[in-house]
Amino acid sequence: MPLYSHILLATDFNSETETVIQRAKAMASSNQCTLSLIHVIEPISIAYGGEFPIDLGDLHKELEKQGRERLSELAGKLAIPEANCYLEIGLTEKEILRIAKDNSVDLIVVGSHSKHGLSLLLGSTANAILHHAECDVLAVRVRKGK
Ligand code: AMP
Numbered sequence: 003m004p005l006y007s008h009i010l011l012a013t014d015f016n017s018e019t020e021t022v023i024q025r026a027k028a029m030a031s032s033n034q035c036t037l038s039l040i041h042v043i044e045p046i047s048i049a050y051g052g053e054f055p056i057d058l059g060d061l062h063k064e065l066e067k068q069g070r071e072r073l074s075e076l077a078g079k080l081a082i083p084e085a086n087c088y089l090e091i092g093l094t095e096k097e098i099l100r101i102a103k104d105n106s107v108d109l110i111v112v113g114s115h116s117k118h119g120l121s122l123l124l125g126s127t128a129n130a131i132l133h134h135a136e137c138d139v140l141a142v143r144v145r146k147g148k
Contacts, residue, residue, distance in 0.1 A: 004033040010107040022142045026111040038086040042094040095130035114141035
């Protein structure tokens with residue numbers, strides 16, 4: 003019996019995410035279930051922790067355009083329909099968790115980088131999702147060059 007019915011792959015389009023993509027694809031095919039994609043764009047004001055003194059409207063539009071293009075390119079490669087692709091704007095972990103909950107996702111797949119020092123203290127996206135998701139989470143270990 004399949005373990006999962008809806009898998010959500012969270013992608014930041016980094017070079018090392020190929021490992022994560024392949025793992026999500028394999029999980030979806032072995033469970034014969036739906037695979038969805040999510041990419042989140044964090045507004046510059048969130049990334050920098052406050053209001054930005056210049057108008058960032060054009061930059062946000064460009065980021066959104068690029069995000070949409072990359073998401074549909076990846077969706078094409080994985081044969082994922084557009085309805086299952088989520089391009090969200092906001093706080094990354096919050097948006098991933100919200101989309102997972104609203105769409106009855108039962109497995110979230112993320113990459114997990116081996117981080118040390120300050121970034122470990124501050125916590126990563128994978129960490130936040132592992133701690134707050136209501137469903138299972140697969141954190142795929144990724145290393146530079148893989
Ligand atoms: P990080 O904690 O930033 O090193 O990212 C770990 C993993 O979280 C990535 O491999 C992705 O699976 C996911 N992730 C990070 N940033 C984003 C993003 N902007 N949109 C969707 N998923 C993301």
